[in-house]
Amino acid sequence: MSTPHNQANRGDIAATVIMSGDPLRAKFMAEKFLDNVKQFNGLRGMLGYTGTYKGKPVSVMGHGMGMPSIGIYSYELFNFYDVEQILRVGTAGCIQKGINIGDVVIAQGACTDSNYLAQFNLPGTYAPIADFDLLFKAAKKAQELGIACHVGNVLSSDIFYDENESWRQWQKMGILAIEMESAALYANAVKAGKRALALLTVSDNIVEKVATTGEERQTAFTKMMDVAFSLI
Numbered sequence: 001m002s003t004p005h006n007q008a009n010r011g012d013i014a015a016t017v018i019m020s021g022d023p024l025r026a027k028f029m030a031e032k033f034l035d036n037v038k039q040f041n042g043l044r045g046m047l048g049y050t051g052t053y054k055g056k057p058v059s060v061m062g063h064g065m066g067m068p069s070i071g072i073y074s075y076e077l078f079n080f081y082d083v084e085q086i087l088r089v090g091t092a093g094c095i096q097k098g099i100n101i102g103d104v105v106i107a108q109g110a111c112t113d114s115n116y117l118a119q120f121n122l123p124g125t126y127a128p129i130a131d132f133d134l135l136f137k138a139a140k141k142a143q144e145l146g147i148a149c150h151v152g153n154v155l156s157s158d159i160f161y162d163e164n165e166s167w168r169q170w171q172k173m174g175i176l177a178i179e180m181e182s183a184a185l186y187a188n189a190v191k192a193g194k195r196a197l198a199l200l201t202v203s204d205n206i207v208e209k210v211a212t213t214g215e216e217r218q219t220a221f222t223k224m225m226d227v228a229f230s231l232i
């Protein structure tokens, strides 16, 4: 059984999938971390691979940019492929003092300016949160590895180039960093009765307008990957 976006058959994808927006970061993870690698998807260039890490089965896959994209891929993985947990290893722009480029932010919660959550018809504002067990283990591992790591709330935004600098409002509410997918991932996980966590490397300082290159984002941010692979 394949889907319009995924060529894999049921059974081709492991129970744990480590995902990133950039499909080439997924390819990098397959090459760097996995043995016995088999590609299961190439549709739309959204590369997906299954292999083993220290003998345990695991898959890696791109999810594209934004909530509509991760919404599709994570929904299909959770609901059609029996995936139990998704770990997003992404990049984010920091907006608080004391957080630096290269640090890791673990998204305990993910606020959003997107309409994605409206589909659940809730009579209030839903707070998408990480799976606590994954969050706890990841924070502990990051500490063991001596990684500069911050745990807290992020903003999953629909907007990358923001006309209104709305980060200034979110900054006052303690948001650590801005990215574009975790809120949809967390909501899809809970709705499917599954688990998710987002580990984000700070690639930009939005306040100071400092950014890393696209190439660095593809391959240089390996500390969050070390943490993610330790959770399998």
Ligand SMILES: O=P(O)(O)O[C@H]1O[C@H](CO)[C@@H](O)[C@H]1O
Pocket (backbone or CB within 6 Å): 020, 021, 022, 064, 065, 066, 089, 090, 091, 092, 160, 179, 180, 181, 217
């Ligand atoms: O590096 P990734 O995982 O793509 O994550 C961040 O980078 C993209 C924007 O440049 C968005 O997808 C955002 O969430």
Ligand SMILES: O=c1cc[nH]c(=O)[nH]1
Pocket (backbone or CB within 6 Å): 091, 092, 093, 094, 160, 178, 179, 180, 203, 204, 206
């Ligand atoms: O979504 C993102 C990702 C990285 N940096 C940003 O400023 N925003």
